Each structure stands twice: as C-alpha cells, then as structure tokens.
Amino acid sequence: xxxxxxxxxxxxxxxxxxxxxxxxxxxxxxxxxxxxxxxxxxxxxxxxxxxxxxxxxxxxxxxxxxxxxxxxxxxxxxxxxxxxxxxxxxxxxxxxxxxxxxxxxxxxxxxxxxxxxxxxxxxxxxxxxxxxxxxxxxxxxxxxxxxxxxxxxxxxxxxxxxxxxxxxxxxxxxxxxxxxx
Amino acid sequence: xxxxxxxxxxxxxxxxxxxxxxxxxxxxxxxxxxxxxxxxxxxxxxxxxxxxxxxxxxxxxxxxxxxxxxxxxxxxxxxxxxxxxxxxxxxxxxx
Numbered sequence: 001x002x003x004x005x006x007x008x009x010x011x012x013x014x015x016x017x018x019x020x021x022x023x024x025x026x027x028x029x030x031x032x033x034x035x036x037x038x039x040x041x042x043x044x045x046x047x048x049x050x051x052x053x054x055x056x057x058x059x060x061x062x063x064x065x066x067x068x069x070x071x072x073x074x075x076x077x078x079x080x081x082x083x084x085x086x087x088x089x090x091x092x093x094x095x096x097x098x099x100x101x102x103x104x105x106x107x108x109x110x111x112x113x114x115x116x117x118x119x120x121x122x123x124x125x126x127x128x129x130x131x132x133x134x135x136x137x138x139x140x141x142x143x144x145x146x147x148x149x150x151x152x153x154x155x156x157x158x159x160x161x162x163x164x165x166x167x168x169x170x171x172x173x174x175x176x177x178x179x180x181x
Numbered sequence: 182x183x184x185x186x187x188x189x190x191x192x193x194x195x196x197x198x199x200x201x202x203x204x205x206x207x208x209x210x211x212x213x214x215x216x217x218x219x220x221x222x223x224x225x226x227x228x229x230x231x232x233x234x235x236x237x238x239x240x241x242x243x244x245x246x247x248x249x250x251x252x253x254x255x256x257x258x259x260x261x262x263x264x265x266x267x268x269x270x271x272x273x274x275x276x
Contacts, residue, residue: 081243086206
C-alpha cells in the first residue's frame, strides 16, 4: 500500500503530471494545409450558400455544403492519424466553428454574402466569402494556441447530442430560408 | 490518506490520468511514448484505473493496425481533480 507522500513528493508528482500533460499537448500538430483547406472550404460554402439563396440553383448550395463536409471529415481523419489522439475541442471549435469568434464571423460573413447575392454584387459575395473563411481559420489558429497553454480546459468539445441539435437547427433554418426564397 | 486517492498516488498513474485530460481520447502507443514507459507498465496502470471506472478503453484502428484507444471517464476526471486538490494542500506548506 502506498504511503502518504511528503510535501516535496507531492510537489514533484504535480510537476511531473503537468509536464506529461504539456508534452502530449505540445506534440499535437495539424496536418499539412489544415487551416488553409478549412478556410477554402468555408469560403466556398459561404459563396455557394449565398448564390443558392439568391437566384442560383439549390444544387449549388448543396454542393457547397457537401464540399465543406468532405474537407472537414478528411482533415479530421488526417489529424487523428497524424497525432494518435482525438480532440473533441478541435473538431467542434475549429472545424465545426462552434467557438464564439468562428461562429460570429461566419454568421456576419454569410449574412453579408447573401445580401450581396440578392443585390447581384458578385465581387462583394467573393469578398465576404474570403473574409469569412479567413476569419474562421484564424479563430481556429487562436484556439490551437490556447489549447497548448491550457490543454485540460480546451481538449473536450461539445457533446455529440449538442452538436446534433445545432446541426438540426442549422438545417431547419436553411430549409426555411430556401422555402421563403 | 485524507483526501488523496490511493489509486492515483503512484506517480505514473497520476501522469497517465493528467495526460488524458489533455485529449478526448488517445491511442495506446501515443500515451506510452508521452509517458516514456513500457507497454507492460502502461497496460498495468490502464487496467487498474479501468477497474475503478476512471478510464475507458476500446479497440480501434490506428494507421492500419488494430490498437487500443483510452480516455478518462467523468468519474476519473472528478477523482483526479480531488486528488490534485489534496496534493496542492500538501504542498502549501513548502512554498
């Protein structure tokens, strides 16, 4: 049976535990082109949604969503294979954009792009899409820096049930927009 | 031992539990390399913590080979928090 550690042993145990946690968090790297591909996929998704909700065909909107889903899934598989770990926080906050900065910049960029599409200001649609994609990726980079500083606080993401609820709400909102368009 | 958790007193187990707080789930070999321990040592600690419900283990695939993925359970997180708090109380007197 283990005896009660001395204060010095307790301090050493805490230091070692913290060092081990920092080591695994510090070793986490994103696969090549991770943030670039997420930025491109979000830009495409914003632009195609704006076109689809404007006068464009609905299949454009669906194709944009499918493109984003394919890029997101591929990058998450690459991340898991590369690191041998799964980070729910990265999947939800960085890839699915549930972080405050990612979600708010996405909503603003999408809203502006849809307005621009309805006004047939195509250059502005492209600008909003690119800006939205860049902001989304930058918020992901910020999350990664924060994760390395506080891995225990940021490793886990939202629960699967919460993500499913958000996904269902987003799809319902999209369906309403399509019906009213 | 006051509020100390006997299962988490061995330093290697505390390091294992702390390491798993940095991820949602980790592959066995990744954890082994992070902790710099042998397969058998890690396996022994994983079994002990799994038996107490502190840790979950599942079979999976990594880089084309069958492997084991481990994660800290909610119970394990609570136990670790309480244990770390107790260790900090112990260290208060030396700082």
